[in-house]
Amino acid sequence: GAAAGIVIGQAVASALLLYYLMARCSELRLRLLAIPIKLAPMAAILKVGALSSVNSFCSLAAIIVITGFMARHGVDVLAGYGIGARLEFLIIPLIFGFGAASTALVGVHFGAGEIKRAHRVGWTAALYSAGLTGLIGVLVAIFPDLWANLFSDVEAVRAACRAYLQIVGPFYAFFGMALCLYFASLGSGRVLWPVLAVILRVAVVTAGCIYLSSGESAGIEQFYWLIAVGIVTQAFVTGAAVKLGAWTRGLN
Known part of the structure; x- marks a missing residue:
């Protein structure tokens, strides 16, 4: 259905x-x-589009990996994590509101040769996005029952969801910044580093889950902190790459 x-x-x-x-x-x-079929425009589209598809896949892969390991802690924990992680999906359209605008504006300024202004546009959109998602994250971290109680009456499920929101929620600002800078990078036509950043996030989460699962005392809170570390890693690598010239490398 x-x-x-x-x-x-x-x-x-x-x-x-x-x-x-x-x-x-x-x-x-x-x-x-x-x-008429023209290979040059197709190649230009695939240059950005192929990497962009990797970004989307890895964003889902990070959640799928965590879901697999959460299942080992029982149905209630898995359900609680799923309810909490759903909020991350729901804030993506909010980020897209700023990101889509930055894609167009960064592209326009790159086309006009206004590279510095393109950077200002990208960072401004990223900061707005970080502010909005960070506000949402802090609110649900302080009042997790507002979200957790909407979907379940089982206390164990609610507890797992509350723990997720209280740990991961404050880091939603980093998620908003990283994803918005990715959208802005689409406008510059240079998305390699944002894609590498999300791949690194998946690698950190996967390696961390394997390590935590090798011990017997790892609780769900440690897995939630691992999610937060992955988000911060993605944001740091993306932001550092843009700041250090990922958009301008190769320009005359």
Whole structure:
């Protein structure tokens, strides 16, 4: 039911957008027939798009890895973690609001040769995103029951969710900054370092989970702290790379 609903909803939305671009949008009319195939534009798109797909995959992989290890602590802990982690997914559209704008504006300024201004735009969007997501994270860390109690009446599930929010929530600001800088990097056409950062996050989480699971005394709180370390690692590597010239390397 839920899976079918997602597929049907996305299919309907895609059909409506395709109809709009082909029949209703006079400024940008999409024509699927008689379009010459040009390899240069395709290569330029794949240069950014292929790496971007890796970023999306790794973002999900980090959560999947943790989910696998959380399952070893029982159904209640797994459910509590899932409820807490769902909030991370829900704040992504909020980050996208700033990120999509920064993608366009950074691209425009790069095209105009205003590289310094492009950096200011990217960092401004990232700070706004960090502020918003950080505020949400702090609020749920202080009042975790506002979220945990919405989805379960089982105290063990609520306790696992509360622990997640209290530990990971304050670090949502770093998640907001890292993801927004990734979107801004799309505008510059240079996404290698943001992608490497999220790959490193997955590596840190995976290695940490294996290490913690090798002992018998590791509690769920330690796994939650590991999630926070992964988020901070991604933010630090992404921010440092942009600051040190990842966007300008190779420019004349």
